[in-house]
Amino acid sequence: MANFVHLHNHTQYSLLDGLSKIPELVKITKALGMNAVAITDHGVMYGAIEFYKACVEAGIKPIIGVEMYVAKRSHKDKEGKLDSEPFHLTVLAKNYQGYLNLMKLTTIAHCAGYYYRPRVDKALLAKYHEGLIALSGCPSGEFIRSFDFPQGNSPTVYKDLKKAEEVVKSYLGIFGAGNFYLELQRHPYEQSLELVVDEVVKKDLLELSNIQKQTLQAVKEISSKLNVPIVATNDCHYTKKEDADAQDALLCVQTGKFLAETKRLRMIDTPDYFLKSPEQMSEEFADLPEALENTQKIADQINIEIPLGVAHFPVFDTPVGKSSMEYLRELTYQKAKGKIDLTEKEKERLEYELGVIEQKNYADYFLVVADFMEWAHERGIITNTRGSAAASMVLYCLGVTNLNPLHYRLPFERFLTIYRPTLPDIDADIADDRRDEVISYVIEKYGEGKVAHIVTYGTMMGRAAIRDVGRVMGLSYGEVDRIAKLVPPPYQGFHKPLATSIKEVPELTILYKNNPQIKKLLDLASKVEGTVRHASVHAAGVVIAPEDITNFAPLQKESKGDKLVSQYDMFSLVDEYGGIGLVKMDLLGIRNLAILGKAVQFVKQNRGIEVDLNKIPLDDKKAFETLAKGETMGVFQLEGSGMTKYVTELKPASIFDIQAMVALYRPGPMSVIPEYIARRQDPKKVKFFDPRMKEYTEASRGLLVYQDDVLLTAINIAGYSWEEADKFRKAMGKKNPAEMAKQKGKFIEGCIKNGMRRQKAEELFGMIAPFAAYGFNKAHAASYAMIAYQTAYMKASYPVEFMAAVMTAESGDTDKIAAAIEECKRLGIVVLPPDVNKSRVGFTLEELKQLSKEELERQLTDVSVPKQINKLRQGIRFGLSAVKNVGEGAIESILLARKDGEFTSLVDLTSRVDNRLVNRKTLESLIKAGALDHLGSRAAQLLILDQVIEESHKANKNRLSGQVSLFEAEEDKGSMVIKLPDVAELPLEQLLVFEKDLLGFYLHEPPYLASLEKLTRFVSVKLSELGEQHFGKSLKLGGVIVSVKKVLTKKTASEMAFLKISDGVTAVEVVVFPKTYEECKDILNPDSVVLISGRVEKREEDLSLIVEKIGLFDPESMIEEIFESxxxxxxxxxxxxxxxxxxxxxxxxxxxxxxxxxxxxxxxxxxxxxxxxxxxxxxxxxxxxxxxxxxxxxxxxxxx
Structure with a gap:
């Protein structure tokens, strides 16, 4: 038996065309006795570092490659079919230089050559050929495609091989002799013919069989003539033979086909695309033993060593003559003067931190972060930090964080110690409307080629796998959805494997055992579970390199846009995970920070007050009263019915109460909330498990609330060092039974050694072990509590400006705008509709005293508001961008014309704007939305609209020809040439319909409001009060239909619907399956108030209601029924x-x-x-x- 190495392998990173997981690929390779293995995914290097690390750990040689797409012309040519079907070429990195060139080529293919596929061309291959070995490729390679085979079934005859010879010579010229091989693959098409029944498939297999035979003869001849060696490969897409059906299902998911279809890309008919043993390959290539031996020869030539786990810092440009550390120290003390008093305790903390930073050589890292955060602050961009960064006094002085860690008792060691082997995260939150500005600054400062976003992967976890597989099997949506929902949802981010769910969920177990079709579904879903489904951009991560990133990682562009994205994910990039060591900056866009920024801006514009959020009092009575009353809409981390309920019960009196709630309101610690509230309301209930714990749990009223409490308990009571305590936290978090048992013994013995009885030590361990797994980082909670408080303060102190900021930030979400309008009504804030004479692009503040009494009464959105007018002198005016069919160009034209004075009529408006931008559709939409109400009734303006537009066009023609227009005002003529007809205004119901159609919601009282208010007494629970306690229960719920999405089931093409219903506070998804839909489809219309009997389910992270019965809500006819029942x-x-x-x-x-x-x-x-x-x-x-x-x-x- 010849030595053999697999040189053509696709993993799950050949998205939806590969099932192999890297750990399993490497494990089986080693088990089969092979000493090396390659990875050659389609056009990408996503898995290269994961693969490299797995191979090194297993003791086998990693061969990093890519199955490249080679353009038929230039990679820049992108026209039609000719350029959309590139050739395949298997390219392997021979050494580190080859690995670098592979990254360069892959980057260019994605960023410059992408056209259906990421493509290179031969000129690029020639430029970056050094250190590369190429195989001619699969049957889609240029070499195989160049054979001039005759039509028919002759297995060995070909007309001419001149073209093929030229192709081989071209690649020899690029890669050089010894670096180019003729790749030969063999598949048992003839054996498969015996098993296939379908005639279409049989015909395809016969053709493939003949081509394979013809290819063999041609390859042998060219190899001999040109002295180019043949190499044997198997086109591996999965590791085990029995996974062929799962690979076929993946292909169907990718192509949108069904398994039962015959006219599609199929791999199931020749189920041998797996990782074969050397013995199996020897049998298949018994006539070409040299082709097998060449695989080992190639592997022997290859040797790649990639340096991992060492951080590569971007170099910060410091003033001349100063090192990074000297400048960091100088800058820290310089900026500290405006933030702290520099007491001995504070100086001691600063010196301690700076000493650790110097020992770790992290000065450049701190300076880079401080620089872009300062740039943001200078431009009024609101920022914050997540994670443990707030525990650093240096970062506080530099302005990176917004709270003093000594005041909040945040230990620096939670962030960084000299023992920490990896770079600490300084995760920045940026106002989401201005995040791109900060990233653009970073790119400009360090260079475009040195900054990139980070790829992340969406995977097919249990429920998603069932849904995908169910679709390609052709099963009905309802049946598949029901089975998917039997799988338990993820808990604290952890998914339970399908195999475990099948054993543990009785209904799944029964279905699996008794229903062959369901068994097939679950078996296939289990095989594809965890497979990468798509690549996307990490929400926050950005890497900055000291030189061109392609020296460290390959790049691509985001699917819709020009952002550069690293093909390596954070686990391959960051030194903490043993990656290549690029420095990752987390810059997450946060909506509430945008709200704060806009609120500060509105306050300055409206009142001339410059609010510095970092200097507001932290004991503002109105802010805490706002929270106690449950006015949490728009308040960071504290809105939502569940949290609001606890906040109103707690009645927070300090930022420490807010901090505790932020930490406790999550699965696991939530059970502690009632006890925390009880202790807050009655200080006599506060007690400490051990007196030594008082120092760090006093602010949380003696309760374990944060991960830091666990760490400090391990240190102060069990005698751990910080390094040991952090290992303890991580061990508990991983929930490894053996490691937990080991830690338990060590912890208890440490407690006993420090004076605690064994029984009490065991009790203490039982208390803290769960918190080690799910406890919240104290610094993170403190940072988020600060933003929560700042939003509450702004809402309490400047309610109009704050709500205008909320509406501006949420302007793209009609549901949230509708909720904000309701909140404004409750707060007594006047919301004014769009107006061509008052509105700008977005939401603005407007002095109410400028409006006449009649105008105010006409424009108010709620009759109850006038009582509040004297208290709140400003209202919030809708912008013109809120009106559908009114584009940016139209708005610019209106605002430009308005500089010459307000519009006096529809005629005046039409005559002064650009009619190409402000066209008929735009004008009609503005009229119907009420933006011209002060110029006359909507009914009248709609009647004369066409006449006005016609006259406007005439006027423009006359103006161009020098004639006087009807629209031009003269001293002795009235300006209103076309008079409004004296007609009755449209009915209120019609005006409300216009409002909903053009704005997306009702500014005024919706027609269904009265019915909605009566729903409460007829339902089991309000939509806003639904929670995990209701999962699986059948309830009676009600609301107004917000939207209806009709779909057809795949299998039977039956109609069903997804509804969104709302109770005015919360919206919930409602699923109406075909049978029920057929019975009730006539009543499922937006704005209908319905009463539903159904089962509450959890769909991914959201609630949904499966309808059993649905009907229109009629309180008058139902009152007797409810009394009887x-x-x-x-x-x-x-x-x-x-x-x-x-x-x-x-x-x-x-x-x-x-x-x-x-x-x-x-x-x-x-x-x-x-x-x-x-x-x-x-x-x-x-x-x-x-x-x-x-x-x-x-x-x-x-x-x-």
Whole structure:
């Protein structure tokens, strides 16, 4: 048996055309006794570093290659079919120089040669040929395609090989003798013919078989004539033979085909694209043993060593004569003067940190970050940091972070110690509307070729794998969706393998055992589970290199845009994960920071006040009152029904309370929240497990809230060093039983050694072990608490400006704009519609006193608002960009014309703007949206619109020819040449329809509002109160239909629908399967209020409702039904309700005697509900419900 090495292998990084996972590929290669293996994915190097590391660890030689696409002409030619079907070429890196050239070629292919595929050309191959070995490629290679075979089934006859010879000579000229091989692949087409029934497939296989035979003869002849060796490969796409069906399914996912189709790219008919053993390859190439031996010869020539795990810092340009460290020290103390008092304690902290930074040689890193953050601040861009960076006093002084770590008791060691082997993350949050500005600055400063975004991969996890496979199998959407939802959702980011779910979920187990079709679905889904489905751009990551990035990593462009993206993901790039060592900067766009920035800008424009968010008081009474009242819409981290509920119960009194809530409101620690609230309300309940823990848990009222609490407990009580404590945290997080047992023993013995009884030490370990896994970083919580407080402060102090900022930041999301309008109404803020004389592009603030009383009454969005006018003198005016069909050019033209004075009529407007930009559709949309209401009724303006446009065109022609236009004003003529007809305005219902169509939502009271307000008493729970506790339960829910998306099922082409319904606060997805849809499709229209019986499910990270029954909501006809089916009334009493309020409720209830028992639901100190049955019965009339609503708020009264 000859030695053999696989030189043509596709992994999962040949997106949806490869199933092989790198660890398994390497493991099987070693098990089969081969000493080397190659990776040759289609046009990319995504997996190169992962592959290299896996091979080195396994003790086999890594061969890094790419199956390249070679353009038929220049890689710059991009026309039609000729350039869309490039040749394939297998290219391998022989040494490190070859690896560098492979990265260069791959980068050019993506960034300059992309046309359907990333393409190079022969000129590029010649330029970057050094250190490369090329194989002629698969049957799609230029060499094989150049054979001039005759038509018919002759297996050995060919007309002429001159063209093929020229192709080989061209590649020999590029790569040189000894570096170019004729690649030969063999597949058992004839054996497969015996197993195939379908005649179409048989015909294709027969043709492939004949081509393969013809190819063999031709390759042998050319090899002999030109003295070019033949090399044997197998086109591997999966590692095990039994995975052929899964590879075929992947291809169908990629191409949108079904498994049952015959006219498609198929690999299942010849199921041998797997990692064959040397013995199997020897059998198949028994007549060409030299072709096998050449694989080993090639492998022996190859030797690549890639330096990993060493950080390559971008070099910061310091003042002449100063080292990076000297400049960092100088800059830190210089900027510290405006931030801290430089007390002895603060100086000691700074010197300690600077000493560690110097020892680690990280000065350039700190300077780079400080520089772009300072650049952002100088331009009014709001920033923040995530993670542990806020624990650094140096970063605080430099202005990178926004809080003093000593004040928040944040240990620097959580961020960096001299023992930490890798670079610490300084993760920056940037206002999302200005993030690109910061990145552009970084690119400009360090050079375009030195800065890139980072690739990330979307994978087919359990549920997604079932859905993808179910589709290509042709199964119905409803059936597949039901099975997918049986798979448990990820917990804390961890997905449970499908194989485990099949064993642990009884219904899945039964289906798997008893239904062959479902078994096939789950088996295929299990095989493709975890496979990369697509590549995208990391939300935050950017790398900066000290030189051209292509010396470290290959690049590509984002799919829609020009951003350069590294083909290596963060695990291949960053030294922390053993990557190539480029420095990663996390620059994440955060919407709430954009809101803060815009709010600060509005305050300056409106009031002349410059708000410095870093200098606002941290004990503002109005800010905390805003939170206590649950006014959290727009408040960072604290909005949402679940969090708002806890915040109103907590009534935070300090930023430390906010910090704790940010950390606790997540799966796992959420169970601690009631105890935290109880201790906040009653300080006597505060206790410490050990007196030594008081120092670092006092602010969190004696409770373990942060990961830092675990670390400090391990250090102070169990005697760990910081390095040991961090290893303890990571070990607990990985949940490895053996490692956890080891750590438990060490921890308990350490506690005993430091004076604690064994029993108590074991109890302490039981307390902290879970927190080590899911606890929140304290510095991260502190940073986010600061932004939460700043948003609450701005909302409380400058409500109009803040809400205008919210609406500006969310202008692309109609649901959020609608929610913001509702919040404005609740706060008494006037929201004014778009107006051609008042509006600009986006949302603006407007002085209400400038409006006449009549105009104000006409434009107000809520009749209840006028009472608030004296208190709030500004309103928020919608911009013209909010109106559909009104583009940027039209708005520019309107604003330019308005500089000469406000428009006095539709005629005046039309005569002064550019009619090519402000066309008929634009004018009609502006009229219907109410932007011309002050110029006359919409009905009248729509009637004369065509006449006005016609006269406008005439006027333009006359103006060009020198004649006087009808529109030109003269002293003795009136300016209104075309008079508005005296017609009645359109009905209110029609105006509201226009508003919804043109703005995407209702500015004024929607027609369904009255029905929506009555829904509460008919539903099991409000949409805004749905949570994990409702998963799997059948409930009665209701809301207004916001949108309807009709689809056809794949298998039967039956109609079904996805709805979005809202209760005015929260929107939820609703799934209506075909049978139910057929029964109710006529009533499924936007703005219809519906009552639904259905099952609550979790779809990925969102809730959805599977409809069992749905109907239009009619409170009048349903009231008797609900009375008949209901048994009692429940009234939910908010936490902290005063006794006088309870007495008022009691008195009110007694005023409506009837037959219904009534229970009060009262929260106790720990947040749990206590039921109090009242000693009388009532009549639950609408009037009573309204009275209770006035006393304690909406949603408290419920008939059950």
């Amino acid at each position: 209901s048994q009692m009334v429940e009234i939910s009493i908010p936490a902290g309700t005063d006794v006088t309020v309870l007495q008022n409720i009691n008195k009110t209830l007694r005023g409506f005697p009837g037959k219904f028992p009534v229970d009060l639901l009262l929260p106790n100190g720990s947040g749990e509900l206590r039921r109090l049955k009242l000693p009388f019965t009532i009549d639950p009339q609408t009037a009573l419900e309204e009275r209770i609503k006035e006393i304690i708020g909406d949603g408290a009264f419920k008939i059950v």
